[in-house]
Amino acid sequence: MLTLESFRKTVHDHVLADIYARARGLYGRHIVHVNATYQGGGVAEILYSLVLLMNDVGIDTGWRILHGSQEFFETTKGFHNALQGRKFNLSKEHKRLYMQVNENYAKFTHLDHDCIIVHDPQPLGLIAFYKKRQPWIWRCHIDLTSPHEELWDWLKGFMIKYDRVVVSNEKYVKAQLPVNQKVIFPAINPLTPKNREMVSKTMLRIIKKAGIPTDKPVITQVSRLDPWKDPEGVIDVFRLVREKVDCRLVLCYNVATDDPEALTMYHKVMKKASGLTKNHDVLLVVGNNEMLVNAIQRFSAVVIQKSIREGFCLAVTEALWKGTPVVASNVGGIPLQVEDDKTGFLLEPDDNKGFADRLVYLLKHQREADRLGRNGKEHVRRNFLITRLLSDYLDMLNEILTRRSRTAQEHCDTKS
């Protein structure tokens, strides 16, 4: 069972003591998180840890899942992509379906909590179906750099009813949104099977079982097979690296069974890697097991993240946490994590030669690789662990709920 105490060996005691102190103002409060799914994806992973820890430090915290139909989730997947800048035809039928699912759910979901925290666009509209009597927070986990205008404007109608909007990056704060906005960076839980410590023997056993030869150094990218992650570019870079150093490339990818694009991309990648796959110089490995991803990130000599576009990129956080040096694109949340030549190397996404040079450099200079890896791990420890995220949430709740009490007090003073 996940408790705050289990982090004693991972972060300093004062971090934990600060969290207990922040929880003090919130004893007896009843908070609830609402999102769209409890399995699959980064949001569910974060919520699972956050919700258990909030309860552990003494705040009754619930976690509810919106009940949507398949049709509804297809629509909100369209919303998600459109908010990240893709084309979308917003129809009356989309709006009707969205409202209906939210209204239905509200009928049997009685939220009498002290604060409601709604995650992502799917349940954003719930607020329209409640008599509002507590602060509501909308926590948006997606990239809002250039959202679809019409959809944004429609959803803004819900957002302005919220007391706070939380985004993952300063860049996503919107001047035109007249709501108090706050940035909370994502985080990883260092105690899950994906991130926890692993002894070399276990690591090697898992690596061998996955069919990855251990005779040469390995470069890895962990990502979906998705054009935004540029797996084809990674292979181009690998070909350049191989001219200088003998090594292998692992593409560790997740299979989203409902994603036809992934299959197309798989075939493109296989074609691009032709001549390199049969002797296992390029390996495609399905990362459907947390321990396997953990082992691969630890075993790799260098991790590459050649994304063209990113949200925060927790795959980089995970690699840094394992002390593995990272060479990555200067996009999205990556520069928050990778400071060039300090916690890794940062390059423009299309700079294949630059990527290859840095990879070769790290493969040839073990001490430099170790230095970046050490720094990266400390950077994550200080900034991107779930304990920091929990602390940020408690800060925000203290601020919102204390201010509310104060106003109620003022109200009483005026009346008396």
Next chain:
Amino acid sequence: MLTLESFRKTVHDHVLADIYARARGLYGRHIVHVNATYQGGGVAEILYSLVLLMNDVGIDTGWRILHGSQEFFETTKGFHNALQGRKFNLSKEHKRLYMQVNENYAKFTHLDHDCIIVHDPQPLGLIAFYKKRQPWIWRCHIDLTSPHEELWDWLKGFMIKYDRVVVSNEKYVKAQLPVNQKVIFPAINPLTPKNREMVSKTMLRIIKKAGIPTDKPVITQVSRLDPWKDPEGVIDVFRLVREKVDCRLVLCYNVATDDPEALTMYHKVMKKASGLTKNHDVLLVVGNNEMLVNAIQRFSAVVIQKSIREGFCLAVTEALWKGTPVVASNVGGIPLQVEDDKTGFLLEPDDNKGFADRLVYLLKHQREADRLGRNGKEHVRRNFLITRLLSDYLDMLNEILTRRSRTAQEHCDTKS
């Protein structure tokens, strides 16, 4: 939005008035249902309607979904099958996983309701992780004729903490279970796309779109492709019928994408039907759309249900509700619905000749078919609609919660 009022055209006003009256004793009560999924399957369908209607008649009723991992649901699928009599190796690891998921969920699910209704085995164990301060009801939707002994005994440890166990059939009541047991029959909602009225024009449009020719009478079985539903036997019967009357057979089946057995069965059925499929005398139709199933059940001259084993069999209820005569096996809950020669014909599952004779008789005697269809529909109206099920739940809650108040009153009397 589903309200009790919407049933005015379907059931008599006194049925609705009785429900409002039963709800009176429950105003201000807060009830919650907990089950394993909100989509797919009969339990989710029933809960969706029941929960909305309970709220509509004035009882704050929540609906929570257990958050399980894929591994957990594989285990509980094994439990489900074992409780229905299949072999199963109950291991320590199964128990550990079951307890862990239930304990985790309890950590962030604060149940301070007046009554907790837990459905099926997946969340049965929750009760171990709460300080019990209200009545708990376990509602089991599965066939408990001959449960796996060791598993039953282990789960019984949870059951005895409940105040009431509800099963779907008198046959499932267990003398060895020292808990107050009650039977509530399942029901259908006559207002969903699967069951609501449909004009002939719409029905024919859907039938034609599904590729079903309308030139000959159609016999249909709606079921999964599962040995217990004996689709191969249905084809044997159909061959006998075809010697006397020219007609077609539709096997309308549901695809469970996670069911490898279904694929094997599909090939068996196709082989069995060889020679009959190419000119569409036997048609396999995927019933993945509620309106399509509705249209097929209405369009069919006769519905056959040749199951070897059944729970309640809502497919028969649905067919009867559409006024279509049913020829079915005398197993599970079917004899509760089909009274021989009154609301349909009842046969032993292996009596192929009997099945064929009744089908031929109904295809040749339209007035007899109409009589059975009319009777069947009225039988369902009186006994197997969601309004009756709602009424049963309100009765049970009144009984449990009123008795509880009385005891509390007695307690006060004693103290004063």
